[in-house]
Amino acid sequence: MSGFSLSEYLTKFQTTDRESYPRLQDPSRELNVIIDQLAVSPEQIDASPDSLEALIDLCHDFPHLTPKLQTQLSYLISSSLSNLSKDIKANLSSNVNFTEIGGLIPQWKRHLEEYGYLIQVLLTFLQDELHKVSSQSTNLNRSAKNSKNDSANVELFKRDCNQMENLLESITKLLEINLSKIFQTTPEKDLFIGLFTRPLFVLLEIEPVTKVSSLKMFIQRILAMCVKNHGQSSSIQSSLMTNLTYFLHLSVFNAELLKLLNDEYNYPQLTEDILKEISTRVFNAKDTTGPKAISNFLIKLSELSPGIMLRQMNLVITLLNNSSITLRCSVVEACGNIVAELAQDPQTMEHYKQQIAVLIELLEERFQDSNPYVRTKAIQGCSKICDLSSKFNKSKAKFTSLAVRSLQDRSSLVRRNSVKLLSKLLLKHPFKAIHGSQLRLSEWEEYLKGSESQLNSTLKKVESQETLNDTIERSLIEEEVEQDEGQCRTELEGSFNKSAELSRIENEVENINTATNTSVLMKLKLMIVYYKDAISFIKEIHKSIELISNLLFSKNRNEVLESMDFLVLA
Structure with missing residues (x-):
């Protein structure tokens, strides 16, 4: 089918009421016909004028299909896309002259767009169903009467997650292709990749989905590949910041995604850009979700990627001037986490010695913060440092005097944590080497x-x-002066040699x-x-x-x- 226009189909799908799509009379028969066609080759998707339309109609009618047909349809599309992606990647990676395969590129592009559209339709319907199931389960949890309905929802959730997993796996294989060789312009490529990223970010709004480890892994890998290999850093950054602003449960997910980008894809730039944007963000005084979500994100990121966060800490520290107590607490806690993580490795600690000293000094300054919660976070950060096997003897001496002073704090929370810190300092004091642990x-x-x-x-x-x-x-000097001046030169030389040796x-x-x-x-x-x-x-x-x-x-x-x-x- 040569007349397929991705932008037209996509616009029509986004503007049409999904309940208005016509029901198919015999979806099982139509699906079997298409399965036979695609079993020959995934490129047979538009072999006849009606085959692609029949497949699109099946996808549009996905919510009304039986569970068995839904599973068959999602598996057919995901496996066909995976096979097509493998073939295209093999051809592009071979040593064949590009001019020899240049004639196949328009055909590959059309097939990828067709499968991409079908994937997007299925992702959209599956995420709608997952959202519905999740909300029903939440309501059912409040009343324990409908256990039968609840178990049915659990089975439906699992089945939808399995189908979603197959679709996401096929997308990872697709993203292994060098799409810049197939999509000649950036807008075309961005539109195509958006077929997968937009539904995924909507899917992430469903909290139970982020708790399914296999789904979470595939989503993070897809987003990481889009950033690293397909130039989607700017759009992904915008979506991540939106998620951080409105969804508390995505704080940990985003931190884990950035760690994956840094560790496996060697791309720390997105983390640095997000930290720069966070440091300049101004929050509404009535906004509680945004500061709390970003605080959780900063704390988790300081645990997972302390080295990257340390490089941007001079910007993050500006959040200490923010009116939000939650943000200030998170920055102080992040300082303690970074020191605790980096100090575990002696070589890393030596490399970041000066920066670690600056962070410890910042913790000591926060003992005098105007807010008791921030002061408490500073004390808890010092406690983490005291747990380390690394020696911070000078810092521990300062921690001791600060903790003693904090025992007179007006807040009982600060006083209680000061007592905890002193107990830890007393147990792990550095004066055990010579005379034992007794301190009389x-x-x-x-x-x-x-x-x-x-x-x-x-x-x-x-x-x-x-x-x-x-x-x-x-x-010796006086004795040397009184020596006989009439001795021969040889005797003098011998004497000088003996004197020199002596x-x-x-x-x-x-x-x-x-x-x-x-x-x-x-x-x-x-x-x-x-x-x-x-x-x-x-x-x-x-x-x-x-x-x-x-x-x-x-x-x-x-x-x-x-x-x-x-x-x-x-």
Whole structure:
């Protein structure tokens, strides 16, 4: 059939009432005829003037077909498209001269458009049915009387998902083709790819669909292929941002899609572009869905793709100036997630060392945020960092002082999380290496005094050694001046050689002594710093015990329980 116009058929389908399509008298017979035709070759779709129209009529009558005929029809179209896609891909990938297959391109284009239209019709009817089933199931869940209807809806949902899965699998095979060789202009190619992407984004609005792992995987792969291989980044970005604005359940889906694009398709640009757009977005004061959905998205993305998000963090941080508390909380939580994820690998941590330090500093600043929920998120972020095996000793010292100060916060939520953080800091304190985990202040002060006295005695020994060396050097010089000036040149040369050898040996010994002294001094100085840090930490804990003891009289039950746990631990 040479007169097929995709744009005309598509416009007509979108503007026509779907209930107005005529019912077929004998759909089973017509379907069997078409199955026989397409069994020969998928290119037989328009072999006769009536074959394509009969197939289109079957698809238009899809809601009224029996379940068996629906399954047969969807399988016929999906398998035919898969076979056609394989043939076209094989021809385009072969070493045959392009001019030799150039004559086949118009025919391939027409067949792809025909199958594409049929796929779009089936996707539309299936998504309508899935939406209806999902809404009925939601209503049925509220009243547990109609268990028979509910089980029927579950079976219908499963059958529709299986048919949808076959259609989506055929689309993935289609997208493996280099469509730019078949569709010569960008508008033609965009119109064709839109046959699949538009129904998919409508399908994603149905929350139960996103919980079917096989369907979710196919949808994410199709969208990723459209972005990477077919230049659909801009349109997909627009649709994703729309979904983020209106549908809470798509936050995690979108984050997983962007991770797939980055990990398997090496395309981080879409993630970066979306983060840039989010950072500039202004929300209506009455809008609660948008900020919450984007917050969930940022949190999930920080867990899945921390490296990409870190590169755009300077833009994301601007959301801290937003009036939405939900957004501010998500940025603070994302900072903690990024540090926690990147610090798990020592090489990655070393590579992002400066950026990690900046994020930790931001968490410390948020301890003073005006909102208690944001302050709590900062404390929880620090708790995640304390769980890591990586050493953040300087940061932990700062966390301790900040947590102690937060024990006097007006919010019980902040105080309770501060107690949790202090418990974690006490359990995982970094002063266990030399004297064990006990933190008795008097003992550590004795350790400090011992190291300081050892340092002083070592310094005196070094100074006396230097004085002795100076005396020996002066006597050697005087002895050399008093030597007999009448000795022969050869004797002088021999004397100089012996003196030079002696000086070399003395210098080596002196260097060894100096290096040994330097090493001992450095070790002692480090020990003193270590003991001072430990004593400072112990004093902060003592201060916290006093403050937490007062929290035992709190009216908040959880706060009292956390305080009791800490006091038992301390």
